[in-house]
Amino acid sequence: MLADVAPDPTSSAAAGHPLAPLPYRVRAVATETADTTTLTIEPRSTRSVPAPAPGQFVMLYAFGVGESPIGVSAHRADGTLVHTVRNVGKVTSALARLTPGDTVGVRGPYGRGWPLQEARGQDLVIVAGGLGLPPLRPVLYEVFENRDRYGRVEVIYGARTPKDLIYYEELQSWRRRSDLRIQVTVDAAGRDWYGDVGVVTTRLPDVRFDGSRTSAFICGPEIMMRLTAQAVVARGVRPEATWVSMERNMKCAVALCGHCQFGPTFVCRDGPVLSYRALEPFLAVKEV
Amino acid sequence: MSSRTTEDFREAVRRHPFLEGLDPAFLDAMVRLGVERRFRVDEHLAREGAPANVLYILLDGKVALEVGAADHPALTVQTVGAGEVLGWSWLVAPYRWRFDARAVKPVHAVEIEGGALRRLLSEHPDWGYQFLLRFLPVLAERLENTRIQLLDIHAR
Numbered sequence A: 001m002l003a004d005v006a007p008d009p010t011s012s013a014a015a016g017h018p019l020a021p022l023p024y025r026v027r028a029v030a031t032e033t034a035d036t037t038t039l040t041i042e043p044r045s046t047r048s049v050p051a052p053a054p055g056q057f058v059m060l061y062a063f064g065v066g067e068s069p070i071g072v073s074a075h076r077a078d079g080t081l082v083h084t085v086r087n088v089g090k091v092t093s094a095l096a097r098l099t100p101g102d103t104v105g106v107r108g109p110y111g112r113g114w115p116l117q118e119a120r121g122q123d124l125v126i127v128a129g130g131l132g133l134p135p136l137r138p139v140l141y142e143v144f145e146n147r148d149r150y151g152r153v154e155v156i157y158g159a160r161t162p163k164d165l166i167y168y169e170e171l172q173s174w175r176r177r178s179d180l181r182i183q184v185t186v187d188a189a190g191r192d193w194y195g196d197v198g199v200v201t202t203r204l205p206d207v208r209f210d211g212s213r214t215s216a217f218i219c220g221p222e223i224m225m226r227l228t229a230q231a232v233v234a235r236g237v238r239p240e241a242t243w244v245s246m247e248r249n250m251k252c253a254v255a256l257c258g259h260c261q262f263g264p265t266f267v268c269r270d271g272p273v274l275s276y277r278a279l280e281p282f283l284a285v286k287e288v
Numbered sequence B: 001m002s003s004r005t006t007e008d009f010r011e012a013v014r015r016h017p018f019l020e021g022l023d024p025a026f027l028d029a030m031v032r033l034g035v036e037r038r039f040r041v042d043e044h045l046a047r048e049g050a051p052a053n054v055l056y057i058l059l060d061g062k063v064a065l066e067v068g069a070a071d072h073p074a075l076t077v078q079t080v081g082a083g084e085v086l087g088w089s090w091l092v093a094p095y096r097w098r099f100d101a102r103a104v105k106p107v108h109a110v111e112i113e114g115g116a117l118r119r120l121l122s123e124h125p126d127w128g129y130q131f132l133l134r135f136l137p138v139l140a141e142r143l144e145n146t147r148i149q150l151l152d153i154h155a156r
């Protein structure tokens, strides 16, 4: 990946380099599922990256291996960042092998996140598929902190099987809240699952919102986002108020290399959160 | 409909999304055929391969549709609940359930005997047509959801 661009942050040459990652210490590692890990990291020095907005991402640098764009699933004022990583290849498997005390490089935050300012006063429909939940979790934290800013809040979270559900304990606590409604569904389950079974779109008819004043935030695999966006638009949500987060593979994260281009759009600079209005012509295309 | 059935129950049936707006005479005939049923968690509403002679109109609760085989643990492929209907095998030969249906939340439902309903629909072809127009979208939606499941939308 970017090992040839990003200098090692432990070397003095890194200081001042615009693409130089800052060193962070791994504080905690939690196993979410067979292939997914949540890392809690904190700045090693007094320098930390600026606070990310919900939906923004950072570049996480696994030393000697390379770096990957990874969403921020929580952050704290002391600079702590939380990331949930699925082990799919070279960099992510190196990130998944990290243990407490290890060092990881961080640069960013980058991109445009969820348009929470525009969503104020509106109903929110939040739909997450699989690893689409981590970049949406900061939206839920914002809702909990400033509940009066939003109307009804409806959340649908889907995973392939019950074993693939992440943040399991937190999900239980969200389900007990009265200030939002969360529906959890899986594509298939054994007999020990007493929850809903069916793809995320099967839960939508149950969701109540006023389409003309609703913002929909959708994150998950591309097919899931396309089908969900179509379904919420069919229920009256405006395409320009329907937002998806595109996790197209990228390299530089600063709109130089063109790796993440999607039609005329650079995911890293214009996204990752983009409106369905802008993306609709491209989402149905298999390869852009 | 049995005497213990209250007017409230009849009203709940009339307002069920699947039936709402049907020709009132047809709706009354359906309500007369209906029997109120309740199922506890883990109780079966249907067993794969068994004779299918009822349509369930679900008023409350949740039902898991399961497929399985002797050498394979049961797999839930879909859940259905309030506002939905369950069962189409009573409509077409050989009238056998194609899956297990097990309550995963306490179920409150209307059970309509399939033979009686088939007779009603064939005696009143206009009602039969109305009914099929309601029923086909349910089948089409289940087919589409199965296709989406096959796409494995969680694959990266």
Ligand SMILES: Cc1cc2nc3c(=O)[nH]c(=O)nc-3n(C[C@H](O)[C@H](O)[C@H](O)COP(=O)(O)OP(=O)(O)OC[C@H]3O[C@@H](n4cnc5c(N)ncnc54)[C@H](O)[C@@H]3O)c2cc1C
Pocket: A001, A057, A067, A068, A069, A070, A071, A072, A083, A084, A085, A086, A087, A088, A089, A090, A091, A092, A093, A131, A134, A135, A246, A247, A248, A249, A250, A267, A272, B156
């Ligand atoms: C804005 C943004 C936010 C992201 N947030 C997260 C996150 O929070 N957690 C997380 O686990 N991942 C996230 N990703 C995806 C992550 O960046 C990639 O999985 C990672 O870069 C793969 O690198 P690798 O070296 O591990 O895999 P490689 O060895 O480079 O590739 C392994 C396999 O994964 C595929 N792949 C690589 N990148 C992607 C991608 N972006 N999407 C789908 N398939 C890919 C490759 O085609 C290949 O088949 C995000 C991506 C973007 C663009």
